[in-house]
Amino acid sequence: MSGRFSPDTVERVKESADIVEIISAHTDLRRQGQRFTGLCPFHEERSPSFSVDPREKLYHCFGCGVGGDVIKFVEEKEGLAFPEAVEALGERYGVEVEREAEDPRAEEARKRRARLWELLERTAAFYVTFLWDSPKASKARDYLQGRGLGEDVLRAFAIGYAPSAWDQVLTRGQRAGFSIEEMRAAGLIQQGRQGGFYDRFRSRITFPVRDPRGRVLGFGARGMGEDAKPKYLNSPEGELYRKSRTLFGIDRARGAMARAGRAVVVEGYTDVLALHQAGIEEAVAVMGTAITPEQLQLLASHVEQVVLAMDSDRAGRDAMVRAQRVAGAKKMSLRVAAMPPGEDPADMLSSGPPERFMEVVDEAVDLPVFEVESALAGADMSSPAGRDRTLDEVVPVLAAMGESISRAELVRRVADRLDADPGLVLRRIEGREKAPDGHRRGAAGGDARATDPGDAAPPRVASGNGQRQVLSARELQERALLAMCIAAPKEGREFLARLTPDHLSSELVARAWRWLSDHLDAPMDGLPRDDDELVALVTQLVMTAEREPGSREAMELNLLQLEQRMLEDRLGAARERGDDQEQIRLSRERAGLAERIAHGDGPG
Numbered sequence: 001m002s003g004r005f006s007p008d009t010v011e012r013v014k015e016s017a018d019i020v021e022i023i024s025a026h027t028d029l030r031r032q033g034q035r036f037t038g039l040c041p042f043h044e045e046r047s048p049s050f051s052v053d054p055r056e057k058l059y060h061c062f063g064c065g066v067g068g069d070v071i072k073f074v075e076e077k078e079g080l081a082f083p084e085a086v087e088a089l090g091e092r093y094g095v096e097v098e099r100e101a102e103d104p105r106a107e108e109a110r111k112r113r114a115r116l117w118e119l120l121e122r123t124a125a126f127y128v129t130f131l132w133d134s135p136k137a138s139k140a141r142d143y144l145q146g147r148g149l150g151e152d153v154l155r156a157f158a159i160g161y162a163p164s165a166w167d168q169v170l171t172r173g174q175r176a177g178f179s180i181e182e183m184r185a186a187g188l189i190q191q192g193r194q195g196g197f198y199d200r201f202r203s204r205i206t207f208p209v210r211d212p213r214g215r216v217l218g219f220g221a222r223g224m225g226e227d228a229k230p231k232y233l234n235s236p237e238g239e240l241y242r243k244s245r246t247l248f249g250i251d252r253a254r255g256a257m258a259r260a261g262r263a264v265v266v267e268g269y270t271d272v273l274a275l276h277q278a279g280i281e282e283a284v285a286v287m288g289t290a291i292t293p294e295q296l297q298l299l300a301s302h303v304e305q306v307v308l309a310m311d312s313d314r315a316g317r318d319a320m321v322r323a324q325r326v327a328g329a330k331k332m333s334l335r336v337a338a339m340p341p342g343e344d345p346a347d348m349l350s351s352g353p354p355e356r357f358m359e360v361v362d363e364a365v366d367l368p369v370f371e372v373e374s375a376l377a378g379a380d381m382s383s384p385a386g387r388d389r390t391l392d393e394v395v396p397v398l399a400a401m402g403e404s405i406s407r408a409e410l411v412r413r414v415a416d417r418l419d420a421d422p423g424l425v426l427r428r429i430e431g432r433e434k435a436p437d438g439h440r441r442g443a444a445g446g447d448a449r450a451t452d453p454g455d456a457a458p459p460r461v462a463s464g465n466g467q468r469q470v471l472s473a474r475e476l477q478e479r480a481l482l483a484m485c486i487a488a489p490k491e492g493r494e495f496l497a498r499l500t501p502d503h504l505s506s507e508l509v510a511r512a513w514r515w516l517s518d519h520l521d522a523p524m525d526g527l528p529r530d531d532d533e534l535v536a537l538v539t540q541l542v543m544t545a546e547r548e549p550g551s552r553e554a555m556e557l558n559l560l561q562l563e564q565r566m567l568e569d570r571l572g573a574a575r576e577r578g579d580d581q582e583q584i585r586l587s588r589e590r591a592g593l594a595e596r597i598a599h600g601d602g603p604g
């Protein structure tokens with residue numbers, strides 16, 4: 001895609017984005033009146049000076065001075081350029097990002113996707129109605145009830161039931177004007193040997209799988225009959241649905257994930273439902289496979305920590321090592337919660353309080369540690385050959401970690417348990433890292449160190465503009481006046497007109513003054529985005545404005561005091577020049593001004 005954004009795209013993106021959710025992924029925010037405050041994600045601090053305004057969708061740090069709107073935050077924190085940040089937010093919050101003069105082919109593709117989404121949404125709604133209204137779905141209702149799932153959560157996730165008939169979805173789709181080709185592309189019907197088409201899902205509980213924006217991409221469906229094969233049937237891989245790229249529940253989990261800073265990944269649809277029902281809403285499911293790099297990528301934009309609460313043995317060590325590499329490259333921490341043998345999360349929640357499950361999640365250990373420990377636990381220590389096999393198992397895990405203190409500790413532990421020389425273990429790891437086939441080391445993007453689980457959280461350092469902000473009393477006063485002008489625009493216009501660059505102590509504040517003189521009604525709109533300092537300052541002023549009463553008296557006093565400071569500057573200059581006449585004139589002016597300040601006079 002190319003071309004400029006259409007005029008209202010940026011505004012719509014800003015309107016839809018949840019700035020508190022976005023920023024919560026990087027720092028804990030607490031509500032304080034109309035604002036949220038927290039530790040600044042751009043500089044190191046112990047007490048919170050970072051403030052977020054959820055209505056204006058602005059942030060500002062009173063410590064280091066950074067600030068801007070929600071798009072600016074994404075640019076800074078995710079290292080994106082403005083157009084990318086707009087697209088990412090649009091994607092995340094369901095705003096169609098429009099470009100002027102869209103390529104006609106792209107437009108056609110967009111329209112087609114929209115039709116397929118509509119078809120899938122209608123079908124999901126049909127299945128829901130059937131589940132609740134049809135006597136033929138009573139077994140399905142019993143099954144779900146037997147898993148402890150209430151109607152609220154089932155309806156929230158639009159769980160449904162596909163009837164046993166062969167053509168319900170097919171005929172309904174046709175009646176609604178969808179073509180056979182569209183229904184097939186949506187994965188709802190399939191072709192029989194005789195060439196005819198029939199419904200793909202029959203006599204099955206249906207779980208709609210959605211994208212983060214809540215659009216149905218396909219279904220997972222659990223068979224109800226004794227002979228239902230397979231037990232779980234998914235939508236076929238197609239234009240919209242790709243199993244490896246979707247996570248069941250992501251649309252409903254993303255807010256909670258951002259707040260919790262982590263995602264809990266489980267294996268089954270009903271696990272997700274049970275967790276949400278228990279108030280653990282940061283849960284999503286992979287559908288019976290190991291977590292894929294694409295799924296981690298999807299989670300990376302929401303959280304820094306992923307906890308796998310599933311039977312990790314089944315996923316296989318190779319898949320886990322791959323996942324660890326991806327997570328390491330994304331600076332995410334990937335942890336494993338040791339589920340009690342034979343229990344899945346839904347079992348745990350039906351047999352005990354949610355706290356029991358949360359304890360297991362909180363005690364999750366870093367993936368490499370988990371992998372190494374479980375290999376050691378299953379090792380045959382009785383023969384050198386058995387110990388060799390165990391070493392073969394753990395070496396890839398250790399190699400994927402990259403050199404780090406945590407790896408060094410694990411190496412010592414492995415050597416100790418296998419009764420081997422630590423040097424041997426290290427040589428094996430190095431041998432693997434230097435392996436000519438290359439995929440072992442370079443796959444994670446070369447930054448092997450990033451896989452150190454000990455510092456998986458991204459460093460909380462600003463991208464260049466994180467110095468502390470130290471302002472003189474004079475600068476504070478200038479800024480206060482500008483903020484009051486925003487708070488009371490009617491008076492503000494008058495005071496902006498009376499101000500001159502000479503009143504202002506820095507070029508930056510003068511830039512803000514010039515900007516406000518022309519944009520007082522909507523100061524954030526159309527700010528030159530490449531001027532970081534100006535964006536941050538105007539943001540701060542807009543956010544301060546809400547607190548400043550902006551009365552005429554306060555503004556008058558403030559301006560007079562700025563005039564006083566300006567006169568003092570000039571007096572100092574005249575003194576240096578030895579200009580006596582000017583010194584006398586300025587001294588008189590200053591005395592008059594002091595008088596007016598003392599009496600609280602208006603302009604004169």
Ligand SMILES: [Zn+2]
Nearest residue numbers: 040043061064
């Ligand atoms: Zn800061």
